[in-house]
Amino acid sequence: MLSLSMRKLAITTGIAITLSATAVQAQQENDPWEGFNRTMFTFNDGLDRAIIKPVTQGYRYVTPEIAQTGVNNFFENLRDVRTLFNNLLQGKVHNALEDFARITYNTTFGLGGVIDVATPLGMAKNDEDFGQTLGYWGVSSGPYVVLPLFGPSTVRDTAGMVPDWYLDPVVYVDDRGTRNSLQALRLLDTRSQLLDAERIISGDRYSFIRDAYLQRREYLINDGVMDVRYDESDF
Template identity: 55%
Template sequence: MACVLATAFLVPVAAQAADEVNPDPWAGFNRPVFKFNDTVDTYTLKPLAQGYQKITPQFVQDGVHNFFQNIGDVTNLANDIFQAKPRAAGIDTARLIFNTTFGLLGVIDVGTKMGLQRNDEDFGQTLGYWGVSSGPYLVLPFFGPSTVRDAFAKYPDTYTAPYRYVNDVPVRNTAFGINLLDTRANLLSSEKLINGDRYTFVRNAFLQNREFKVKDGQVKDDF
């Protein structure tokens, strides 16, 4: 599914892990789940994303992407506060205000044009920020790569997402589906970066990306 690749291409990734501790003690469980997710993606979400990208004008795709990014800024803001980051909270508050009003509910990303760079926070990062260990790597059915910490942290983040508060089931499901489709479509061009064993590449990319995010980019350079 989209989440299998969603975090795999955001930071430079080493081809081989240099971990002193086994990063994947549950590989016997994770690999079959990864294969299941990849198969589902190959025959459902990926073709839909390719069709969406092919027939939808770029300005419409940009508007849809911006709209859901604006909604996601609520989660960013909440976790800025949980992590006691006043500057980041101020930036994400300003982004929400300007994008929701002048940006027509976020369809136009005026915040970025004003120099307000979007933060990317979630409750898993908040737990990591306060010293909670990630635990073993874990691949979740449909949700993709995670860790024990991040898997449990997904639930609190649902309280800052809009879907919980939409009572109309068709509207809620449609919004969720479009968001998922947008996410997958934005990853199509990144797949060419995968080399070697697909499972290992995605695992290493995910773990390095999560460390990068939790430490706000303050990670040791292995090169």
């Protein structure tokens, strides 16, 4: 008869093998276009290393931190408009009211959103988009796909980009020069937020970013509720 420790070791090894096989199967199901995706990932990564990242680092170097915070607050306030409509589409009325209150306070008392006055007042910050709305109503994510310039996505999230585009206040700015400048500044702000986070990337960059993206999207769609179950009798 196996000792208790040997039995636990055997169970643990069996679980590890099962999880490994499941992970490989999930990878094949979620990423059937891996060849194309890796090619596009290499293109995006090369463009980022050559242009976007150096420009972003220069932006962070010359821009005072308080100004960077103001820029980020401004675009987050604009993004709350998208979140508001998607919360309504998901029937999350309470969250939508929070979004409306945030937009109203930050736009009115926060100098157009440059100052975040809503968070210190206890108004929760939500994050919703149309891809999450589709997922909320049961639409499958479909295969993982890396888009030119836009990066990680899925078929569902790619389709969700279209209605979200119409919910972006920047696209309604009449002056083309101003509109393009805002888009460029938002790109710098978004990339700046990722400079510190990318330090945790290890191993195969493509696989790491893919898995992190898919896990985060699942987390957001389920509002942070993860269904993790195990049988204590096995241990």
